[in-house]
Amino acid sequence: MISLEQQKAPNPEDFPPDLEGLRMTKQRREVLAVILAERDHPTANDVFSRAQTRMPSISLATVYNCLEALVSHRLVRQVNFERESSRYCPNLADHCHFQDEASGKIHDVNFKKGVKLEDILELPQGTEISHLEISLKGNFGK
Amino acid sequence: MISLEQQKAPNPEDFPPDLEGLRMTKQRREVLAVILAERDHPTANDVFSRAQTRMPSISLATVYNCLEALVSHRLVRQVNFERESSRYCPNLADHCHFQDEASGKIHDVNFKKGVKLEDILELPQGTEISHLEISLKGNFGK
DNA sequence: AGTGTAATCTGGAATTATTCTAATTCCGGC
DNA sequence: GCCGGAATTAGAATAATTCCAGATTACACT
Incomplete structure (x- = not known):
């Protein structure tokens, strides 16, 4: 495979x-x-x-x-x-995207281990997420 | 004011x-x-x-x-x-958006108290976020 | 291999959200 | 009340994407 x-x-x-x-x-x-x-x-x-x-x-x-x-x-x-x-993007792992404003380049950003959305967001009971997109812009470090 | x-x-x-x-x-x-x-x-x-x-x-x-x-x-x-x-959207508080697929309606979703992005994402040192957008779709509960 | 049928590919036209342009109008400061 | 820059307007232009209709290809069955 x-x-x-x-x-x-x-x-x-x-x-x-x-x-x-x-x-x-x-x-x-x-x-x-x-x-x-x-x-x-x-x-x-x-x-x-x-x-x-x-x-x-x-x-x-x-x-x-x-x-x-x-x-x-x-x-x-x-x-x-x-x-x-x-x-x-061919990266199928759960991740989000950061666009560096200086270079225009887009970086994949992973979630820290064990992070669950329900821990972060005030979502009502029974909510089912079918699609999620997180996009960031700014100065990408390092 | x-x-x-x-x-x-x-x-x-x-x-x-x-x-x-x-x-x-x-x-x-x-x-x-x-x-x-x-x-x-x-x-x-x-x-x-x-x-x-x-x-x-x-x-x-x-x-x-x-x-x-x-x-x-x-x-x-x-x-x-x-x-x-x-x-x-006139809501200036930090929040994100959930589009309910059944109704098409968009709901504001708040972050749980004390949540900081750096706690969630693997961002390199020195990263500065100037813009953030989180969009969800699915079945909005309750 | 040959044929039928459905899926895919292609080029160009159409669509749609948004931006641009150039002319006009408005408004605050003198 | 006038001047100059900013804002507004209608319509044209743009750009990404989708649609369309005909040509091509691929698979399924003989």
Whole structure:
């Protein structure tokens, strides 16, 4: 089984024909490979231009289709900062995003161990969270 | 001094000529009054149509201008859910937003007392947060 | 291998929220 | 009351994303 957490750039051909119930086409493989290759939170347009270098015929609409398919099958996460264009992230672990205002770069930020949202937020009984997004901006340290 | 936390709908005329360093014009008063009147997180368009009932000559561009002025002077907060249009919230206390998927309604959610982000997130030393947005979706309880 | 059917891909048009522009109007200070 | 800068306005422009309709591809069954 291919781990999505591997560090080196994968070949699109290495993905099995079916990932998490999503049929992997040539284009979906390529889009996924692009996202895994550089974990820099590219926009749809970034993905498009990178994918084009290996697959000149791919269209932007297809990139959007593939991204939507990958996101809805939870192979990739969609990341939003305010009204900026969406970005895409292959890190499937629970985490949030920090945009450094000086560099523009986006960093993954993990939760400290054992943190549960119910401990932090005043949520009414019976609340079920289906989706959570935490976005930070500022000066990223170190 | 006018409290932005008051419960009844304010008259636009009640705002002083200068709020937090922002010169209050007729339109800005109206937009702010609209946002304070119903705390239902309206979009720019919602604000526009509500403002029009009392001020038929106001334009959508002006609503956008006013919202941007109010947000940048921290009289109002801008709220984003994924790629949906921005919404506006007069609650200036630290809080986050929960969109109930059944009703579409957005609820303010407070942090439990004493919660500090540094206790929750693995942020590198020296990180300074200038902006934070937490958006949740799901079934809101109670 | 050949055919039928459904899914996917493609390029371009359409949509939508938001921003820009240029002309007009307003307001506070002289 | 006038001046100058700020704010407002209507409409055009922009940008990200989605839609559409036709072409292509892939799988399932023979």
